[in-house]
Amino acid sequence: MKKVLLLIIVTANAFVYSQKSRQENQLDSIFTFMYNQNQFNGTVLISDKGKIIYNKGFGFSNEVKKTKNNSTTIYELASCSKQFTAAAIVLLKRDGKLDYKDKISDYLPELEFWNNVTILDLIRHTSGIPEYLIDLSKNIDDNTIATNQDLINYYAVKKDSLQFLPGQKHRYINTNYALLATIIERVSGIEYSRFLEKNIFKPLKMKNTFVYNRRQSPKKIKNYAIGYVWAKNTFDKVIYEAPGYDDKMVYKLDGIVGTAKVNSTVEDLYKWINTLKNNTFFSPDEFDLMTSVTKTTEGQNINYGFGLDLSKGENKFSFGHTGSWDGYSTFVYHNMVKDRTIIVLQNFKMGTYPYANINEILDYKPLSIEYKRKINSPESEIKKYIGTYIDEKDEKQFITYLDGYLVHNSSRVAWDMRFFPVDENEFQAVRQGGTDGVLKFIKQEDGKMKLEMLQYGSLMGSGIRK
Structure with a gap:
């Protein structure tokens, strides 16, 4: 009987290993073909049912030195940074230092003309505040790097009207999270970067996660991925302000934090996702609020929580975010029902990710043609x-x-x-x-x-x- 039982266990383990190996090979095949046709350059981590089944880097983190991306390469997170800004607000609320319903003019008196906008409006993108990305960069000298205070000063002078009444609509606006970063600094009395490091990254042992303005305060960072675009009419990868591309916007806005500028690895982000899903850092009530689908005053669903895109319904609950900035393309996603995490960090503007194929592989379904293959044509x-x-x-x-x-x-x-x-x-x-x-x-x-x-x-x- 013991021999029979042992044989069953060995056979079952072999089957599980075979299935996992097959999934890994399929994932590797897809990412390899996408890398070969210029559609992927970065690092991916995929876990299913709480176990990492794929973690690999493709392409170069530095095109000049030809250093390769790997599982510990550090990337700018772009808009995936917003979830950490929102998390900092939760911690300040927990400590009784602010309330979600507080008016932002309580902390940003320079913007008192937006006196009906609340902190929660900023978090959920229901403020009606205008987008700073284009307008501010046009009003900055090419050799100047703007900060959050410069952004606030710009609107303090401009006194733009709100685009809609607070709470009336949901419109994704980067300005919201830049203002949240300044509120964090003024309430806590320390820099945004230091607050995140002290209160989130260090406690969670996210050793390779930090706020970094790579043009404003350049540093030598081991295994750091530089964000790239294609130079005009070539396949040479360059940074935004290089002569071959000549776009100064990201340079001029490099000092603004809150909406971007958190840098991390796939492995650190996996720690973060596990922290969220297991309620080991935030209480169940806090997490429920952070991932709640709410409504505008006009009755429309707001599928956006605390720096997180949301998908909720019958037997459906997932959260995450995407990002694109300064030559980086990012995707962080977790499915609570299937206990599935997909983290994709890329240092190439045109990078994408085979989201449908990943899920088909993990669900043992036939593969669809998500991205067509390049044919050999004379x-x-x-x-x-x-x-x-x-x-x-x-x-x-x-x-x-x-x-x-x-x-x-x-x-x-x-x-x-x-x-x-x-x-x-x-x-x-x-x-x-x-x-x-x-x-x-x-x-x-x-x-x-x-x-x-x-x-x-x-x-x-x-x-x-x-």
């Missing part, structure tokens, strides 16, 4: 589509060739968008966050070539080659 076959295409409004679409890809620009916007061949006359876009885009070329009866631009199957524009 240069001459690709080049036959280059040229200038003109639509009925006389807008020009410029199609050029670059190292096996087609590049799309227009007379209206210099998109510099790259497309790879997936069929004889069809090309798939490499786009930020994996947003779908297709160029389709159709030869007309009169011999002229027609260009169709599609997004998620819908026709967005067209033109005839002249």
